[in-house]
Amino acid sequence: MRAHEDAYPTMAAALGVDPATEHPLTFEASDEAYLRALFDHVLHPMERDGVDFWWIDWQQGASSRIPGLDPLWALNDRHLREMASTGRRPVIFSRYAGPGSHRTPVGFSGDTVVSWASLAFQPEFTATASNIGYGWWSHDIGGHMFGTKDDELATRWAQLGTFSPVNRLHSTSNPFNSKEPWRFGPAAERAQVAALRLRHRLLPYLYTMAERASAQGHPLVEPLYHEHPWAEEAYRRPNEFAFGEAILVAPVTTPIDPRSIVARTDAWLPDGTWFDLQTGWRYDGGRELSTYRELHQLGAFVRAGAVLPLLGDEIPGNGVDNPTSLEIRCYAGADGELTLYEDDDAPVADERVARTPLTFSWADRTVHLGPVQGDASVVPERRDWRVGLVGATAPQEQSKAVRVLVDGVERADAVVTRVEGCRTTWVDVPDVPVSAAVVVELGPCELAANDVAGAVFDYLQRAQVEFEDKTAAMRTVESITDPGQALVQLATLDLDPGVLGRVAELLTAAR
Template sequence: MALPTLPTSPVADPAAVVQGEHYRITVLTDGLLRLEHSPDGVFEDRPSTFALHRRQPVPEFRVVDRGTHLEVVTRRLRLTYDRGPFTTSGLSVAVLGAVTSWHSVWRYGQDEDGRNLGGTARTLDEADGAVPLEPGVAGLNGYAVIDDSTSLLLTDDGWVAPRDDARTDLYVFAYGHDHAEAVRALYAVSGAQPVVPRWALGNWWSRYHRYTADEYRALLTRFRAAGVPFSVAVLDMDWHVTDVDPAIGSGWTGYTWDRELFPDPAAFLADLHARGLRVTLNVHPADGVGPHEEAYASMCAALGLDPSTRDPIAFDVTDEAFLTAYLDVLHRGLEADGVDFWWIDWQQGAHSRVAGIDPLWMLNHFHFLDSARDGRRSLTFSRYAGPGSHRYPVGFSGDAVISWASLAFQPYFTATAANIGYGWWSHDVGGHMFGAKDDELATRWVQLGTFSPVLRLHSSNNPFLTKEPWSFAPEHAAVQTDFLRLRHRLVPYLHTMNHRAAREGVPLVTPMYHRWSRHAEAYRVPGQVAFGSQLLVAPVTAPRDPASVTAAVRAWLPDGTWVDVLTGLVYDGGRELVLHRDLTSVPVLAPAGALVPLDAADVPGDDPVEPAALEVLVVVGADGAFTLVEDDGTGDGLDESRVARTPLAWDQAAGVLTVGPVAGAHGFLPATRTWTATFLSVADGVRPVATVEGGTVEPVVARTADGRMRVTVGDVPVDATLRVGLGEAPALRPNDVAGRVHRVLDAAQVGYELKSRVLDVLTSGRPLHVRLSHLAALDVPQALRAAVEEVVLARVTA
């Protein structure tokens, strides 16, 4: 079998190159330079693990020869170079339109002094809180560098070659504070994120546990009965034979089903598929192939070895023949039985028999490309292996310690990975090992997982470490179930963002400073993230206060009006604030004009296919637009002939939501759909009118206590236009301050008389400053006081 290859365009346009005998400068974009120095005058034009596409449209630039040095100038940067070996004094890049008053000049060899905003890390294995991050392409000083001098090279035949480490090969990003554009430049040179399969966006069930086939089936049946959806079934290492003679292996590596646990693997996998799930198996490949494996003789035949010796076949990722057989023999039969993709659990470091060849990168690269056979959409599941790894999702972040510190680090860790283009992290939701049972911690982790790239429950091999919702107290089980359902309801939005990530170079989860880079506040909320184009999320990562029974999280709301889509509370933006939430909620905020499509089912199915009923959350107050993107699930997802786009538009002045008609291919969609427009916190008194293709229809209208108004229209052809009107310029309703304060106080664990006094003070109708100063004089626990003040001050301009 020939090894699969990636499309590459590694040779830059000569018009973008400034070259001397020992140096070469390539202007890849107006903010990205490739800087090479070669003592022997030989330069590298093969693609590397990082740089696949150096042939970019040539930007405008000038070359100025100052005699003693060269200058290369674009609209974003000025390079100054003395034409000699790279030195701190002889090579610099100044960021134009200075982002700082004194630090916006990069000099070769000079430390960034911690001003890089960080990228990501190879693994969170055994992390209890924060870990050091490798650098990304965004920096507070306006520049960042990727050193590509030692990365692997890709050869024309699909194999790899190590570098000559005598040459220097740097990529200098000088985008100022245009961090999102720096990431897009990274994608342009390194390759885009792929479109992941739609089903990967649902919930993943995983546990390191010695399941039998019947136990696993029974568990899935119970999940379905409880209305807890899962789209991916993960089987950890005990799917294969683990009781192995130590002379031939450790038992961690295996390719032979344990027939005592799974007597009929193909039937078991077929049953999981029939339930709507896809399946991945864990593989630790480091021990190679022992003589006990069912595939041993076939591997020997493929490699020209004598099976009668019974010698183990060593794992050698530097041997092309072994890697070819590894894919074509070891994995192919298991895939024929129904394995959809592989969890590559490589923990043995970055070294191999050939210096510079990282086994993890090799496994990620070749597994991912191999998984695209027969028109399938590629997917693999493995650890991060350096710049360029974004091409091989999904990332397995490793075995984090169960602790509040680990939970608190993960939102930041997930968002910052966008700075190196790594958009599809999957964490062990709930933590992996050690720690102690903490139902609240587990619930908050599920909520974080709901608003993460991938939600995967997982835990270590411990009989007490389980993640089924019913293994927690009823209060927590109910909340976890609600959020696991919400995750599947979010798939229409998530899959649209999946396409956006691949086509526009914007990861699903990004730091706030990617969109508001010139606001200092955006850098002061490291745990708050943009979750796609329509939502901001501030995950709760600290336990509840015992008096207020709420947990607090610091947040920043940019200018404008914002609505919490889970609670309906309306906020004035343009400020930093502390948000308080009870166990049932986390801050998920949408601006005026936001449109968020959801699966309308209260209890979605396991396979998150294109739903026949959709709900659109609408925040009135400003114009909004969103295009729902769906595809037929085949190929790489980028073929427009297989993509359907349904436009959604909100016209604030007219007060009209327009849905459709669908554009592009839509034979894979339901012929008709039921649409529910849910207007969040909309003012009372509006009377919705619905039309389909110009004819008025009678919608079903429902109001809820939190101000939601649901307008449902059934049997709308996908190629028709639906309009739902509320009347001109509808407004958001004023917050029900008295009702919300009452609910906060009712739950608070404080004296009844104090509750009454606080409620009387805050609902007295006296001027706001008088009420707040009176509140300050009462003996109210600080957390409770802050929680009620949040409600009172959420919106004071209405």
């Protein structure tokens, strides 16, 4: 942070300097005197006017008055302590100052180049920062400088930003290099807006995972070998990472093939059952696979049994108040739980805390929400709950099978809907006191089968390849029920490699 010229007279007065004859930053004074003047007469007044945090940039160095001390390390520590001394929850944003500097700032890697190679470097670079404890690590999303305008590249980088510790779109001062989604073509704009909205809707999950990082030492983004240290596959996929405890991300970092309209990403799914975050498409784990994604599609998977809290509004606003509406997605195939963490954003994070237990029993086909524990005053008195069971068949005799109990009393106004496209049953329960215990009984249901023929047809409809090839591929998928035999037949058709890969992925996702 460089002091503004308008603040120099105030600093000069604090240092006993006549600003008419001598500039305060050239005056010989102690480091402490300069810092005291900067904090007391420049930064703290701005904080009282509404500044939430400081970005400390370009102050690292190889030497200082103390041999071996990087001045940025000392400045990071001092800025954090000064902000804490004012009664605020301290946050600073700064460049990397060496191992150990994760204790003070939210960090960033410096200026990135606008290129596919730079994008491909970021996932591993971000995830491995966790190896030295630097969990809140970021990069200039979209690329900072140089390069050329590339709508697809900017979109893939924005999608990676959705699953980064810090989602910060940034660029050098160039009117042609801004990162606002509306500066790109219609398809890129839609995909980037969807990614940004998803990021905002994930705030309840993100905040809970942030508290987990603080209390348990699990960074938000981790390499796969943190959870699977003995699996060779975890080391073969360095660009794949865990995003909190429920989500696995295999980001797309290569361009789309214009004929097949998909980009290939090689991934590894650990043992268990996994679901595509966007579509609910089910994958069997315990294997490596190639995924193929169109521009609007993410490489993000959710483990079976996950309980994923999101903001309840389809198009949320920009506020970060604790929400009055929550969407709880429960993924079929295993039991799971999560304790939602919320606080009042006060200077001391653990003084006024509310925790809401969220439990999903696949064995019993039930979901338990609340009641809130701790300080209920930090959350709204009442909430609208939306519970989604993802990846399961519709409950038998749906309207009768699903029951909602609030403190043991059945709620007749609960609304049950079914979205077959993502194989999800939704249960809306409005206006519930946060002090109440909510039980959603989902009724008899099973893991839903993927609609392979429907998904293949939808994809082929968009692929930019020969009509006869589309027809032959579709006929094979519809006529041969065994996936292995269908793949053998598809391999004889001389399909475009991307088309064959995408169809193969859909055929063999759930074996």
